[in-house]
Every structure is written in structure tokens, then in C-alpha cells.
Amino acid sequence: MKELLTYIVANLVSDPDAISIEEKVNGDEITYELRVAADDMGRIIGRHGRIAKEIRTLMKAAGNRENKKVSVDICD
Template sequence: MKALVEQMVKALVERPEDVKVEEKDEGHQLLVQVNVHESDIGKVIGKQGRTAKAIRSVVYAAAMKQNKRVRVDIVD
């Protein structure tokens, strides 16, 4: 999941070197935390959260194949 999210987010931002993706296993759930530069946060979230929702949808679909639950958090 980490590589998938990292690749998608790096394609969206102006500062791909500042993108950091961390993956934490919380028992029954996998947490993917995305850190980006504060000037790029709007690009990752998108208008009315549409880009963030699209990223989450792709990650959820990939996680369903592995029978896992995933939470994606986007922070600056």
C-alpha cells in the first residue's frame, strides 16, 4: 500500500522529494499516513476533497484484494 500511495501522491505535487508515506499496522487495520509540504496539501486534497477521496478509493480497492481495512490520513 505504501508504494501505491507514494507513487500517486508524488505525481500530484510540486515537491515530490518532500512526500513521506508511513505505514502502521494497528491490528485489524492498516494506517497509511501521508506527509507533504504545506504548499502541496491543497493539490493532494483537491477541490472539496475529491482528489483525496479518489486516492482513498484506489487504496481501499487494493486492500479489499488482501482482505484488509485501510485508513489513509493526509497531513502537512
């Protein structure tokens, strides 16, 4: 699932080398902490948070296929 998140984010940002994703596993719960370059933060969040919401929706759907609860935190 980390590869899916990396793929999605890399296609949205202008500096894909600055992407940092940390995976934290707690039983069936997985939390991804996403960090991108400061210039790309607006591209990830989008207007009114729509892109961030859709990224989280896609990751939750991927987690449901594996019976896991997935969340994505976008960090500064």
C-alpha cells in the same frame, strides 16, 4: 501498498522529495499517515476534497484485494 500510495502522490505534487508516508499496522487494519510540502497540500486535497477521496478509494480497493482494511490520513 505503500508503493502505490507513493506513486499516486508523487505524480500529483510538485515536490516529490517532501513526501513522507508512515505505515501503522494493527492486525488487518493498515493506516497510512501522509505528509507533503505545505505548498502541495491543496493539490492532494483538491476542490471540495475530491482528490483526497479518490486516493482513499483507490487505497481501499487495493486493500480489499489483500483482505485488509486500509485508511489514509492526510496530516499537516
